[in-house]
Amino acid sequence: MIEEPFSEEIIEALLGGVSNVEALPPGLRRISELVSAANAPAAMTELAMEDTVMSAYRNAWATSDLGEIPERKRSMISKFLSAKVALAGLAIALTGGTAAALTGVLPVSFNKSTNPSVSLAPTSHQDSTNSQVGSDTKTTDGGSVAGDSTSSTALNQGLASGKSLWGLCNAYSHAFASTTTTGASGSLSATGDNPSTATAFVELGALAKSKGDTIAQLCATAVQPSMTSSNRPSGMGNSSGMSGNTSSGGSGQNSQIEFPPTSSRGMSQNAPGKSLMPSKSSRSSSAS
Amino acid sequence: MADQLDLVSIIQRAKSGDEAAMEEIFRHFAPPLLRYLKGRRVIDPEDIASDTWLSVVSSLSKFQGDGSDFRAWIFSTARRRIIDSARRASVRPKLEQITEAESAAQPSDPSFSPGARSEADQAVAALVECLTDEQRDVVLLRVLGGFSALEVAKIVGRSEGAIRVIQHRAMKKMAENISDTNVTFDDITAFPLTK
Numbered sequence: 001m002i003e004e005p006f007s008e009e010i011i012e013a014l015l016g017g018v019s020n021v022e023a024l025p026p027g028l029r030r031i032s033e034l035v036s037a038a039n040a041p042a043a044m045t046e047l048a049m050e051d052t053v054m055s056a057y058r059n060a061w062a063t064s065d066l067g068e069i070p071e072r073k074r075s076m077i078s079k080f081l082s083a084k085v086a087l088a089g090l091a092i093a094l095t096g097g098t099a100a101a102l103t104g105v106l107p108v109s110f111n112k113s114t115n116p117s118v119s120l121a122p123t124s125h126q127d128s129t130n131s132q133v134g135s136d137t138k139t140t141d142g143g144s145v146a147g148d149s150t151s152s153t154a155l156n157q158g159l160a161s162g163k164s165l166w167g168l169c170n171a172y173s174h175a176f177a178s179t180t181t182t183g184a185s186g187s188l189s190a191t192g193d194n195p196s197t198a199t200a201f202v203e204l205g206a207l208a209k210s211k212g213d214t215i216a217q218l219c220a221t222a223v224q225p226s227m228t229s230s231n232r233p234s235g236m237g238n239s240s241g242m243s244g245n246t247s248s249g250g251s252g253q254n255s256q257i258e259f260p261p262t263s264s265r266g267m268s269q270n271a272p273g274k275s276l277m278p279s280k281s282s283r284s285s286s287a288s
Numbered sequence: 289m290a291d292q293l294d295l296v297s298i299i300q301r302a303k304s305g306d307e308a309a310m311e312e313i314f315r316h317f318a319p320p321l322l323r324y325l326k327g328r329r330v331i332d333p334e335d336i337a338s339d340t341w342l343s344v345v346s347s348l349s350k351f352q353g354d355g356s357d358f359r360a361w362i363f364s365t366a367r368r369r370i371i372d373s374a375r376r377a378s379v380r381p382k383l384e385q386i387t388e389a390e391s392a393a394q395p396s397d398p399s400f401s402p403g404a405r406s407e408a409d410q411a412v413a414a415l416v417e418c419l420t421d422e423q424r425d426v427v428l429l430r431v432l433g434g435f436s437a438l439e440v441a442k443i444v445g446r447s448e449g450a451i452r453v454i455q456h457r458a459m460k461k462m463a464e465n466i467s468d469t470n471v472t473f474d475d476i477t478a479f480p481l482t483k
Contacts, residue, residue, distance in 0.1 A: 006456060006459050006460065006463075008452070011455060011456060011459050012437075014459065015427065015430040015431055015455065015459075016430075016434075017431075027463060028463060030466045031415070031459075031462055031463065031466050033411075034411045034412075034414055034415045034466065035411075035415065035431050036411075037407055037408060037410075037411030038323060038327075038408055038411045038412045038415060038431055038432060039320070039408075039431070039432065040406075040407060040408040040411075041319075042315065042318065042319035043319070043406045043408070045406065046318060046319040046322050046323075046406070047314075047315060047318055047319070048334075049318070049334065049337065049338055049341065050311070050314055050315070050318070052338065052341075053310075053314050053318075053338075053341045053342070053345060054307060054310065054311060054314070056341070056342050056345045056346070057302075057307065057310045057345045057348075058307070060345050060346045060348070061305050
C-alpha cells in the first residue's frame with residue numbers, strides 16, 4: 001500500500017517520464033511504463049488525417065492569399081469610384097452650367113421653381129396667352145431677363161444689354177397684341193388681366209421713363225441680337241420672318257423691331273401670340 | 289520530441305506557406321493530441337481532432353508565440369472542442385446519444401476490432417481509467433502534452449496550487465489501482481529520481 005503524501009519530486013518525475021524505470025519501486029514502475037507507452041512514437045493510424053489537414057492548410061493558405069488582394073483592390077476601387085463620382089458631379093455641374101449659359105434655357109423645373117415672377121404677363125394666362133411671350137423671353141438671351149428678373153436692379157442690368165431689351169420689347173409687343181386681340185373677344189379683359197402690370201413690363205416702363213422715353217421709343221432703339229441656328233430656340237417659328245423683315249429693310253433699320261404694333265401690320269390678322277414680323281406671304285410680296 | 293524541434297522556426301515556415309513545415313507540425317502534434325482526446329473519452333475523438341486541426345490551420349497566420357505557446361494553443365483548441373461537443377451532446381435527445389454510443393462502440397467497418405487499439409491508446413486508457421474527468425484532464429495534459437503544472441493551470445484556467453492538488457490525488461489513485469505490489473511512502477521518498 002502506498003502511503004501519502006507523494007513528494008512533488010516523485011510526481012513530477014512520474015508525469016514527466018523517468019528514464020530509469022528499473023530503479024523505481026515496483027509499485028510505481030507500472031505507472032512509469034504506462035506513461036512511456038503513452039508517449040510512444042506515432043502509429044500510421046494516428047496520422048490518417050494528414051492528407052485532410054494538409055489539404056485544408058493549402059486551401060487556407062490560398063484563400064488567405066487571395067483574400068488579401070481583393071480587399072486591397074476593393075479599397076482601391078472604392079476610392080477610385082469615389083473620385084470618379086466626384087469628378088462626374090463636377091463635370092455635370094460645369095457642363096450643365098455651360099449649356100444653360102450657351103442656350104439660355106434652363107430646365108423647366110428649375111425655371112418654375114426658381115423664377116416664379118419671370119412671367120411677363122399675369123400668371124393666370126401664363127399657359128395660354130403668354131406661352132409665346134415666355135418663349136420670346138427666352139430668345140432674348142434670357143439668362144439675364146429670365147434669371148434675374150426677381151430684382152429690379154438685376155432686371156435693369158439685364159435690360160441694359162441690347163439683347164435683353166430687344167427680347168423684352170418683342171415680348172411686350174406680343175403681349176400688347178394679344179391683349180388687344182383677345183380683348184376684342186373679351187376673354188382677357190373679362191379676367192381683368194393686363195400685361196402692363198407684369199413686373200418685367202413695369203421695369204421696362206421704368207427704364208424707359210428713366211431715359212426720358214416711352215416704351216415704344218426705347219424699344220425702337222433695341223438692337224436685335226444675332227440669331228444663329230445654334231442658339232435659336234425652337235419657339236421662334238417665325239424667326240426666319242424676322243430676318244426676312246430685317247433683310248427686306250421694311251423699316252430700313254437693321255435688327256430693329258417695329259414698335260408699337262400697328263393694326264395696319266395686321267395685329268388683327270395675326271393670330272394672338274404670333275410674331276409681329278411679316279409673314280412669308282407679306283415678305284414675298286415686299287420682296288417682289 | 290517537441291523540445292528537440294526548433295518549433296519557432298518551423299512555425300514561422302508554416303506561417304509563410306511551407307507545407308513541409310506544416311507536415312512536420314502535424315506529425316509531431318497529431319499523435320499526442322489524438323491520444324489525449326481518446327483518453328478524455330470523447331465520443332468521436334477523430335472528429336474533434338479534425339476540427340481542432342482545421343481551426344489551427346485556418347488561424348495559423350494569426351498565431352504569435354513560441355513553441356510552448358503553440359503547443360498550448362493546440363491543446364486549448366482541442367479542449368474547447370471537447371466542451372462544445374459535450375454541450376451539443378447534452379441538448380441532444382438521449383436516444384440519439386445511446387445510438388451514437390452503440391455505433392461508436394461497434395462500427396460497421398469490418399476491419400474494426402477492439403484489438404486494433406494501439407499500445408499507446410491502451411496505455412493511456414489504463415493510466416487514467418480510475419480517474420475523474422478533471423484528474424484525467426490534468427494528468428493527460430501533463431503526460432501527453434508535456435506541460436508543466438503552471439502551464440496546465442493556464443490552459444485549464446485554475447491556479448497552479450489547484451493543479452498540484454489534483455495531480456497529487458490522481459497519482460494516489462493511479463498508484464492504488466495500477467501498482468501490483470505494496471509500496472510504502474518510505475520506499476517512494478527513498479527512490480532516487482532521475483529523468
